[in-house]
Amino acid sequence: MTTTTLPRPDTAAGDRPEPVLSVRDLRTAFKTSHGIVRAVSGVSLDVYPGECLGVVGESGSGKSVTFASVMGLVKKPGWVEDGEILYRGRDLTRLSDRELRALRGKDIAMTMQDALTALNPALTVGEQILEVLRAHADDLPRGRAGRAEARRRAVEMLDLVGIPSPADRLNEYPHQFSGGMRQRIMIAIALACRPRLLIADEPTTALDVTIQAQVLELIADIRARLGMSVVLITHDLGVVAEHCDRVVVMYAGQVVETGPTRAVISDPKHPYTQGLLDSIPRLSDLSHPIRPIQGQVPELIDLPPECRFIGRCPKRTPDCRTGIDMRPAGPGRAARCILVGEETEA
Amino acid sequence: MTTAVPASSAGASSAASPDRAARTQSPFWRNMRKFADNRLALASGVVVLLFVVMAVAAPLIAPHDPNATDLFRRLQPPAWMAGGEWAYPLGCDALGRDILSRIIYGARISIFIGTAVILVATTIGILAGLAAGYLRGWVDTAISRLVDILLAFPYLIFAIGLMAMMGPGLSNIVIALAYKEWVIPCRVVRGETLAAREMEYVEAARALGAGRARIMWREILPNILSPVVVVSTIRMANVIILEASLSFLGLGVQPPTASWGSMVADGRAFMLEAWWVSTFPGLAILLLVLSLNVASQGLRDAFDPKFHD
Numbered sequence: 001m002t003t004t005t006l007p008r009p010d011t012a013a014g015d016r017p018e019p020v021l022s023v024r025d026l027r028t029a030f031k032t033s034h035g036i037v038r039a040v041s042g043v044s045l046d047v048y049p050g051e052c053l054g055v056v057g058e059s060g061s062g063k064s065v066t067f068a069s070v071m072g073l074v075k076k077p078g079w080v081e082d083g084e085i086l087y088r089g090r091d092l093t094r095l096s097d098r099e100l101r102a103l104r105g106k107d108i109a110m111t112m113q114d115a116l117t118a119l120n121p122a123l124t125v126g127e128q129i130l131e132v133l134r135a136h137a138d139d140l141p142r143g144r145a146g147r148a149e150a151r152r153r154a155v156e157m158l159d160l161v162g163i164p165s166p167a168d169r170l171n172e173y174p175h176q177f178s179g180g181m182r183q184r185i186m187i188a189i190a191l192a193c194r195p196r197l198l199i200a201d202e203p204t205t206a207l208d209v210t211i212q213a214q215v216l217e218l219i220a221d222i223r224a225r226l227g228m229s230v231v232l233i234t235h236d237l238g239v240v241a242e243h244c245d246r247v248v249v250m251y252a253g254q255v256v257e258t259g260p261t262r263a264v265i266s267d268p269k270h271p272y273t274q275g276l277l278d279s280i281p282r283l284s285d286l287s288h289p290i291r292p293i294q295g296q297v298p299e300l301i302d303l304p305p306e307c308r309f310i311g312r313c314p315k316r317t318p319d320c321r322t323g324i325d326m327r328p329a330g331p332g333r334a335a336r337c338i339l340v341g342e343e344t345e346a
Numbered sequence: 347m348t349t350a351v352p353a354s355s356a357g358a359s360s361a362a363s364p365d366r367a368a369r370t371q372s373p374f375w376r377n378m379r380k381f382a383d384n385r386l387a388l389a390s391g392v393v394v395l396l397f398v399v400m401a402v403a404a405p406l407i408a409p410h411d412p413n414a415t416d417l418f419r420r421l422q423p424p425a426w427m428a429g430g431e432w433a434y435p436l437g438c439d440a441l442g443r444d445i446l447s448r449i450i451y452g453a454r455i456s457i458f459i460g461t462a463v464i465l466v467a468t469t470i471g472i473l474a475g476l477a478a479g480y481l482r483g484w485v486d487t488a489i490s491r492l493v494d495i496l497l498a499f500p501y502l503i504f505a506i507g508l509m510a511m512m513g514p515g516l517s518n519i520v521i522a523l524a525y526k527e528w529v530i531p532c533r534v535v536r537g538e539t540l541a542a543r544e545m546e547y548v549e550a551a552r553a554l555g556a557g558r559a560r561i562m563w564r565e566i567l568p569n570i571l572s573p574v575v576v577v578s579t580i581r582m583a584n585v586i587i588l589e590a591s592l593s594f595l596g597l598g599v600q601p602p603t604a605s606w607g608s609m610v611a612d613g614r615a616f617m618l619e620a621w622w623v624s625t626f627p628g629l630a631i632l633l634l635v636l637s638l639n640v641a642s643q644g645l646r647d648a649f650d651p652k653f654h655d
Contacts, residue, residue, distance in 0.1 A: 110554075
């Protein structure tokens with residue numbers, strides 16, 4: 001990567017700045033006909049100013065639900081059961097709908113997985129950016145001057161995300177743009193009010209590989225220029241390795257490992273993280289076998305207290321039945337595995 | 347942050363008046379172009395437009411005063427028959443009034459009532475349908491039950507009852523018909539809203555802080571307008587028939603105002619000796635309603651995604 005030359009947040013725990021977002025023991029559940037699905041059970045994580053946090057996990061690991069909870073966007077039949085979501089010291093779970101709405105888009109913005117469907121097909125992209133500006137930008141003057149200013153900012157945003165001749169394209173509809181361009185537009189809409197925190201939910205999943213790289217570089221570049229924090233939700237460890245300062249690995253509704261990206265990837269502590277890394281094909285070493293993780297994510301209904309990875313873990317022991325909390329595993333690192341402590345002792 | 351915006355001055359001028367080429371790229375206008383490709387539908391649309399022009403310009407077009415009686419021309423036949431004259435091309439009615447002029451003026455009633463009822467009904471239907479479909483809960487239950495109740499009444503009998511209660515008159519006809527007509531757009535809007543509220547762009551708007559009202563008006567409504575337009579056109583034909591029916595029964599527009607329905611009723615007594623008195627206004631109803639139906643069919647084909655290439 002050539003663009004990111006940000007000072008990385010100090011990875012050693014202790015002398016860090018206050019986190020922008022701090023999730024504590026979050027529990028989100030969904031009521032279904034089979035029982036109550038605990039999609040997120042006790043997730044804690046921090047996002048520090050200016051950093052890029054990668055949240056990795058396979059489908060159903062609860063990564064998207066965690067951040068839907070942060071945004072207050074969990075839809076019925078789901079609800080946030082318990083936990084704190086502190087945004088710069090304010091607990092978002094205690095805010096009223098109105099207060100939360102004022103925060104969304106202005107302080108915390110989120111981009112959706114699929115840019116093809118996340119843009120409104122009936123409105124021009126300009127209208128969609130202006131919409132957000134009108135809702136949140138209190139500093140805009142009223143009347144004609146305000147409209148001109150809003151328009152100027154919209155053009156600026158499109159320019160920022162690299163849309164050629166932005167002033168003309170403001171009047172075009174989403175279907176007139178390519179997939180990568182639409183993803184850029186969605187980022188422009190999310191960034192229109194200069195949020196402190198951008199949550200990008202699988203920003204590259206729907207894109208070609210070449211476009212993926214462009215969009216990720218764009219996010220990294222804008223993060224550096226605007227000094228905001230970014231949460232990158234993805235299932236692609238490769239993306240995390242290249243773009244994130246720290247990583248949170250989620251499995252079955254829990255955080256199983258967290259730490260600075262480089263350390264986690266070079267020396268994964270949790271067998272699930274190891275499994276994820278082993279299942280990535282490597283071009284540098286084609287003889288290296290791809291080892292998929294056997295089995296499936298357990299159903300999140302009435303889970304016993306045992307380690308949730310027990311059914312798929314190659315290193316399981318009888319002790320895993322008792323279950324386990326996160327254990328410190330080196331500077332700024334933690335993992336949810338009983339082997340972690342033993343290794344350090346050994 | 348100061349990002350240099352290239353050609354921002356040029357952009358701002360074109361931005362001030364959104365350029366037309368881009369405007370016509372909106373999904374709505376693309377569908378309208380598809381509609382224009384369907385010749386039959388387009389022709390029907392033109393016929394409907396001609397009726398509208400006829401209604402608006404009635405005083406300029408009509409050869410005679412529609413209410414001027416002339417007992418010497420009582421039941422005078424159309425121009426091409428023995429005893430007819432070209433000054434009264436479609437003949438005269440029992441009071442010697444020019445049938446063509448009365449048809450031209452009658453178009454005003456049909457089109458005014460059709461448009462007014464559809465406008466009122468669609469407005470109410472959109473409001474109620476959006477509220478029911480987006481807010482769900484008790485709002486939905488209340489509106490949907492009301493819709494079910496109204497649908498259980500036969501339309502014409504319901505309208506007759508209302509007219510009997512309120513008495514005749516133009517605005518009463520509009521009220522009597524709109525009273526039940528709104529349930530049709532309401533159900534369409536509710537159904538479309540139920541589908542649209544789950545779309546990702548609605549979720550995206552919520553994630554960026556949009557409130558309920560803004561999501562309903564700005565995110566959902568523009569996306570569900572097409573089926574509403576289609577249904578309104580079909581229903582307008584229906585409303586025109588209903589107005590004619592009410593006037594035929596004497597509950598609609600009161601004499602001497604010309605209305606196609608009452609003209610047909612007037613001619614009933616002379617069907618055998620003067621068929622033209624009933625036939626020509628009947629044909630006018632037929633032509634307008636048929637054109638509306640064919641045009642709405644064309645609209646549906648153009649707007650329905652299943653018909654897309």
